[in-house]
Amino acid sequence: MLRSNVEELIKKCAIRFVDSQIRPLARKWDENKQYPLENMKKFAELGLLGLRIPKQYGGSGRGLFDAVIVLEQIAKADASTAVNLHVQLNASPLYIMLYSGEEVKKKFLPALVSGKVLFSMAQTEPEVGSNLTELRTLARSEGSHYVVNGTKSMITMGANADVHLVYLRFDDDSIGCLLLEKDTEGFSVGKSEDFLGMRGLGSAELVFQDCQVPEENVLLKGPGSLRKMLTMFNGTRVGLASISLGIAEAAFEEALRYSKLRTVSGKPLIALQGLQWKLADMAVNVEAMKHLVYSAAQDTKLNGFPDQFTSSAARIVASEGAVKITNMAMDIFGGYGYSKELSIERYLRDARGMIYVGGTTDILRNAIGAYLYKKNV
Amino acid sequence: MSIWIKHELCSGCGACVKVCPYAAVEIIDTKACINERCTECGVCLTSCKEKAILTDVTEKTVPDFSDRKGVWVFAEQRDGILNRVTFELLGIGQLLAKELNQELSAIVLGSKIDKLIDPLAEFGAENIYIAIHPSLNDYRTIAYTSVISKLVREYKPNILLIGATHTGRDLAPRLSRRLGVGLTADCTELSIDPEHGDLLQTRPAFGGNLMATIINRYSRPQMATVRPGVMQQIKGKSPNGPRKIIKSVSLSEKEIMTRILEVVKEERQKVNLNEAKVIITGGRGVGSLEGMKKLEALADLLGGEVGGTRVAVEEGWVTVERQIGQTGQTVRPDLYFACGISGAIQHRAGILGSKYIIAINKDPMAPIFQVADWGIVGDIHEVVPLLTEKLQQR
Amino acid sequence: METIVMIKQVPDTTEIRIDPSTGNLIREGIESIINPDDRHAIEAALQIKEKLGGSIIAICMGPSxxxxxxxxxxxxxxxxxxxxTDKCFAGADTWATSFTLGRAVEKINNYDLIICGQQAIDGDTAQVGPQLAEYLHIPQITYVKGIKEITEKKIVAKRLVESGYEIIGCGLPALLTVVRELNKTRFPRFDWLIDACNKRAPIEIWNAADLGVKAYQVGLQGSFTNVISTYTPTFKRRGEILEGDSQRMVEDLLTRLEENHLV
Incomplete structure (x- = not known):
């Protein structure tokens, strides 16, 4: 039976959408430090928010690889929008799918698919950063509900999400997570961040003061929770890696195009061997990033999630590679690349930001180091 | 034409069943049989070792068209005024007719057409086929198709040319299907093949990236629509005056099927810059909104659009959706005027697909001249109005 | 309201570039897209369905x-x-194409409206729509830039002409060819795209036998016109700087524009 290839088809259609609806506005969002909420409405209309949500909740039931294909294309135009979507596709709703009761699923998953509810994922804290084992936000059990106190910082979509997935410590000293709705009494959004790049993230501080959360909103608590959360991170890491990949591809493609248009002494830049080598290095790097990200995205050996090493490798190579590629692209553009009139400087700022979004790449090296230390040789 | 199986020779091996792409061969009682799904594609013919599959399918041949004579031109009129393209068709028609040593004729349809005869003759029509009927006053697809197809069937012309206007592009395909003949759209060159006397029809494809020459060997008349504004008008009165052939018409509203409820005159809406054939773009040298007005006047005259560089947009001389260049729109018009534009790389990159680029700038060292077909070193405030004025005079 | 939309897959010609050394078209990496005008045809059909109900069938002739x-x-x-799709459909001119599409419409049998894009960006002929309408003996309205009124029985549409527009009415079934001004197209939904790739998706594949046509009636064999040669036009920049005073330069420019049929 002749049918289209799903991945190729959604890639093609994502490119068309991005070229027409996202790329032309990306610079404006960046300049105004504007969280592009209109995009989320469009994503809902396109049935994209339900990409990974099971069919019985109105989604398409697809996997991480499809999400990666879409995010990569969006990131080629606007990395912030891609991260915001990534949180909806690969992060918070997956916890609900896997760990909540049926009532909570019915309440939130169809609402996400239709764009009525958007999520954040609140991990980082001002004192302890992203280190899960040291979290200080606390949930205290009080009969049929929990009372949450603490502060989260630099939370993507913090200012705009309807429901926050909050990582915290329970009063039994276990690490876990729960869902906190934005209209909960005692919840407030603190200062918003003024970042160098990734300016459309809507990144903000979240403050919880005696917030009451019903018991059914608790997703993970008690022994084994930390392991489940770490497995989930293996997936989110690959989503983030695909966004860095997208930034790198955009910078490379623009540099390549420019090198053919711009002439010096009557010859295009690309005729110069020095620049040919530079472009060749960029092409090779992008190719390597792409293969690593795609293979991690298709790896499902941990109950549908990639393993820690593969996903960390993909994230380190892609995020750090993107910084390298955007820098090289700027060199090819010379002074024009440094100008805000073109997108190269934005790609560079965004690529730099992607080193930190979702935890620094150096933290991943710790994890890989620990893994190597334990591994039999 | 058909394909059949000689059952005496068939061994029932089934080789033909396997190769048939349409499941049109079945084995029934040990013999292969062809069913109604057969498309006569002939794939099975070589598969049969017993040579039991037979066909009378022959190579397509070119019919004898020696009785087809004459070059016909459809004279398009609206409100009793002939469309310019009619004279252009007569121009090329004269050349083709001369080459073929055949006569040039025009067909004109309408309710009142007396005033149209002389101009048609003046531009070379030797015969004028005329159909007059109240239902032919305004162009309507089926009415015109019906009348012209009858004329063509009766007089058997060799070539029929129609302008590639909105009317022509509505009429020609409908007519070609009714006549059972091929049609080539939007030609920009027409000539006669010296060997066979066929009409060689050349037209752009792939958005003008490719030119294709097309031939219509298998049917007559050879029909083509011709792009307006391309062919030359040639005056050429026939010495005996035109021969008028008046055709009686019977038409009913029922068979015409469509009704024109209203005709609304309207200035052309602003079009997408991507589709504009002519673009006049202003840069820093435009200096002011008034400066831009001069460019707009030229654009109006040429049926084109105005655009602006980033500077012109930022100064508010043109709106942002008209920004041209790498950060704005990439355009590929036939004719691009860069007025008061130095030609930064970002701008040049956005216009390289233009067929012809004309640069007007005070600074002879401006890089825009490097990518121009024709350059004028001068002040746009003087040159552009002068150009507009001289164009109007022509 | 049963609507059929005719769509064509075309190479994205806005992306086509010429190889500067050989002068050949660079087709590598060129995306295939739904012809832009045909997207507006789809949009028109969707809007009509949203208003009147019914269903839409899209027909496309092309390779797999x-x-x-x-x-x-x-x-x-x-x-x-x-x-x-069929090997023997390949190389069809507009005559053979309109015949093949016509047979498909006859096989569907039940329809009120056929909508086509005005023209395709690869061939730019604008011929298949009217030829199909003639094959089916139904009225046509071309260059449709607006739909004023549509019911189960009739349509009133604005037809773009050089000097403005005409308002044309006709009964159904009818065929429209639409221009870009008609509407603003939407984007496909990802969930529906994914569903369309499923083997249970409502997609049928018809070949020559399914249409009951003979191989010599379709494709290259069934065509009246043939492309006998192609060439790539060159747009080499002349780089000519005109001389003299303003009057002279403008005159010279006009002469050159006229020589090249540009004005």
């Missing part, structure tokens, strides 16, 4: 990879897709 055009149409909300 044109399945993507059908899938995308389903992504927009088209109910059913039919891909006409």
């Amino acid at each position: 990879q044109a399945i993507d055009a059908i899938s995308e149409a389903l992504g927009f909300g088209v109910d059913r897709g039919i891909l006409l």
Whole structure:
């Protein structure tokens, strides 16, 4: 039976959408430090928010690889929008799918698919950063509900999400997570961040003061929770890696195009061997990033999630590679690349930001180091 | 034409069943049989070792068209005024007719057409086929198709040319299907093949990236629509005056099927810059909104659009959706005027697909001249109005 | 209201570039897309369905990879897709194409309206729509830039002409060819695109036998016109700087524009 290839088809259609609806506005969002909420409405209309949500909740039931294909294309135009979507596709709703009761699923998953509810994922804290084992936000059990106190910082979509997935410590000293709705009494959004790049993230501080959360909103608590959360991170890491990949591809493609248009002494830049080598290095790097990200995205050996090493490798190579590629692209553009009139400087700022979004790449090296230390040789 | 199986020779091996792409061969009682799904594609013919599959399918041949004579031109009129393209068709028609040593004729349809005869003759029509009927006053697809197809069937012309206007592009395909003949759209060159006397029809494809020459060997008349504004008008009165052939018409509203409820005159809406054939773009040298007005006047005259560089947009001389260049729109018009534009790389990159680029700038060292077909070193405030004025005079 | 939309898969010609050394078209990496005007045809059909109910069938003739055009149409909300694909359909001119499409419409049998894009960006002929209408003996309205009124029985449309527009009415069934001004197209939904790739998706593949046509009636064999040669036009920049005073330069420029049929 002749049918289209799903991945190729959604890639093609994502490119068309991005070229027409996202790329032309990306610079404006960046300049105004504007969280592009209109995009989320469009994503809902396109049935994209339900990409990974099971069919019985109105989604398409697809996997991480499809999400990666879409995010990569969006990131080629606007990395912030891609991260915001990534949180909806690969992060918070997956916890609900896997760990909540049926009532909570019915309440939130169809609402996400239709764009009525958007999520954040609140991990980082001002004192302890992203280190899960040291979290200080606390949930205290009080009969049929929990009372949450603490502060989260630099939370993507913090200012705009309807429901926050909050990582915290329970009063039994276990690490876990729960869902906190934005209209909960005692919840407030603190200062918003003024970042160098990734300016459309809507990144903000979240403050919880005696917030009451019903018991059914608790997703993970008690022994084994930390392991489940770490497995989930293996997936989110690959989503983030695909966004860095997208930034790198955009910078490379623009540099390549420019090198053919711009002439010096009557010859295009690309005729110069020095620049040919530079472009060749960029092409090779992008190719390597792409293969690593795609293979991690298709790896499902941990109950549908990639393993820690593969996903960390993909994230380190892609995020750090993107910084390298955007820098090289700027060199090819010379002074024009440094100008805000073109997108190269934005790609560079965004690529730099992607080193930190979702935890620094150096933290991943710790994890890989620990893994190597334990591994039999 | 058909394909059949000689059952005496068939061994029932089934080789033909396997190769048939349409499941049109079945084995029934040990013999292969062809069913109604057969498309006569002939794939099975070589598969049969017993040579039991037979066909009378022959190579397509070119019919004898020696009785087809004459070059016909459809004279398009609206409100009793002939469309310019009619004279252009007569121009090329004269050349083709001369080459073929055949006569040039025009067909004109309408309710009142007396005033149209002389101009048609003046531009070379030797015969004028005329159909007059109240239902032919305004162009309507089926009415015109019906009348012209009858004329063509009766007089058997060799070539029929129609302008590639909105009317022509509505009429020609409908007519070609009714006549059972091929049609080539939007030609920009027409000539006669010296060997066979066929009409060689050349037209752009792939958005003008490719030119294709097309031939219509298998049917007559050879029909083509011709792009307006391309062919030359040639005056050429026939010495005996035109021969008028008046055709009686019977038409009913029922068979015409469509009704024109209203005709609304309207200035052309602003079009997408991507589709504009002519673009006049202003840069820093435009200096002011008034400066831009001069460019707009030229654009109006040429049926084109105005655009602006980033500077012109930022100064508010043109709106942002008209920004041209790498950060704005990439355009590929036939004719691009860069007025008061130095030609930064970002701008040049956005216009390289233009067929012809004309640069007007005070600074002879401006890089825009490097990518121009024709350059004028001068002040746009003087040159552009002068150009507009001289164009109007022509 | 049963609507049929005719779509064509075309190379994205805005992306086509010429190889500067050989002068050949660079086709590598050129995406195949649904012809832009045909997207407006799909949009028109969707809007009519939203108003009057009924269903939409998209028909595309092309090689097997044109399945993507059908899938995308389903992504927009088209109910059913039919891909006409067969080796012997290849090389068809507009005559053979309109015949093949006509047979497909006859096989569907039940329809009120056929909508086509005004023209395709690869061939730019604008011929298949009217030829199909003639084949089916139904009225046509070309260059449709607005639909004033549509019911189960009739349509009143604005037809773009050089000097403005005409308002034309006719009964159904009818065929429209639409221009870009008609509407603003939407984007396909990802969930529906994904569904369209499923083997249970409402997509049918028809070949010559399914249409009951003979090989010599379709494709290159069934065509009256043949392309005998092609060439790439060159747009080498002349780089000519005109001389003299303003009057002289403007005159010279006009002469050159006229010589090249540009004004």
